[in-house]
Amino acid sequence: MVDIPKTMKAWVVTRAGKPQDVLELKNNWPTPPPPRTGEIMVRVSYAALNPGEVKIMGMALPFKVNTVAGMDFVGEVVQVGPSTPKSPSDVLVGMIVGGTIPLMSMWRGAGALSEYLVVPVDSVVEKPKGLKESVAAGLLGIAGQTNAVIIRAANLREGNKVLVNGASGGVGSISVQLLRGMGMHVTAVCSAKNEAFVRRQGAEEVCSL
Ligand SMILES: NC(=O)c1ccc[n+]([C@@H]2O[C@H](COP(=O)([O-])OP(=O)(O)OC[C@H]3O[C@@H](n4cnc5c(N)ncnc54)[C@H](OP(=O)(O)O)[C@@H]3O)[C@@H](O)[C@H]2O)c1
Known part of the structure; x- marks a missing residue:
């Protein structure tokens, strides 16, 4: 006790x-x-x-x-x-x-x-x-719990292609890592200054502005 x-x-x-x-x-x-x-x-x-x-x-x-x-x-x-x-x-x-x-x-x-x-x-x-x-x-x-809810609700499966908007932020950077870890193809959207960061998190393709 x-x-x-x-x-x-x-x-x-x-x-x-x-x-x-x-x-x-x-x-x-x-x-x-x-x-x-x-x-x-x-x-x-x-x-x-x-x-x-x-x-x-x-x-x-x-x-x-x-x-x-x-x-x-x-x-x-x-x-x-x-x-x-x-x-x-x-x-x-x-x-x-x-x-x-x-x-x-x-x-x-x-x-x-x-x-x-x-x-x-x-x-x-x-x-x-x-x-x-x-x-x-x-x-x-x-941030992690939000990701868990989104990923469950989207019913994603290994091999799916996913676009993550706001991929360089607190929520998005966790999304990128989780989705890659689950075997999905990730395209990230972020500012040009954050492109290298989101690639380090695992994004395979990046749309930067
Ligand atoms: N953090 C949490 O724990 C949490 C939990 C639940 C819900 N939320 C909600 O989830 C959202 C994101 O939160 P966050 O904590 O991840 O925010 P954050 O760390 O400030 O990240 C914001 C993201 O949005 C992007 N962004 C900012 N302005 C933009 C614009 N005009 N057009 C397109 N992209 C833009 C930023 O990209 P660049 O900087 O690369 O441009 C960055 O990737 C918010 O609505 C927040 O209320 C957050």
Whole structure:
């Protein structure tokens, strides 16, 4: 049984603005209450600020003030909420998982830039053994999850030819690598300055402007 402290360190949003101006490290931030049914508590080892959240942080949105920043994370599961027979969880204490903070949890104040967080169990996946935790924080967060959803929805198969628009960006550069790894032919669209980068990610053809 892991001993969870009552307070923790967390980077907290104090007002609207750029992260470097508005984030403050609090040493006595309340640790979230234990996970409820369908939730887990994670001890965070790596976290990442997401570009979308950085944009939100710049807006004067009162609900963002006094919340913990950060969306994407990797860490160890330290508690699993009581499960119901209808939704058995295959996430276990001690497992290293990665994921992203869902919007509803974010609005309630949860953030990845903290020592502990509580999220729905379905917002994480187990970290693959061969993947470093530091890399997994970027890959298993919202950009990676977006890719997983797109690739499943498109029902792509080995040998398909795929055009990736925005291939040099955070989402697109992961798409290029995943699609090539799955055996697809990738044509990337990006600015001329990023052509070499997208080729390094695996694009076979590039339409650059
Ligand atoms: N990052 C995430 O975690 C995430 C998750 C879910 C959804 N999204 C959404 O996915 C989209 C891409 O996000 P991102 O994080 O990948 O953004 P990003 O890193 O800023 O990349 C933007 C991409 O769009 C291209 N681009 C920019 N202006 C363009 C234009 N006028 N015409 C054609 N291409 C243009 C850029 O190409 P060049 O720079 O080479 O021109 C780059 O490849 C956004 O709508 C974002 O809200 C992002």
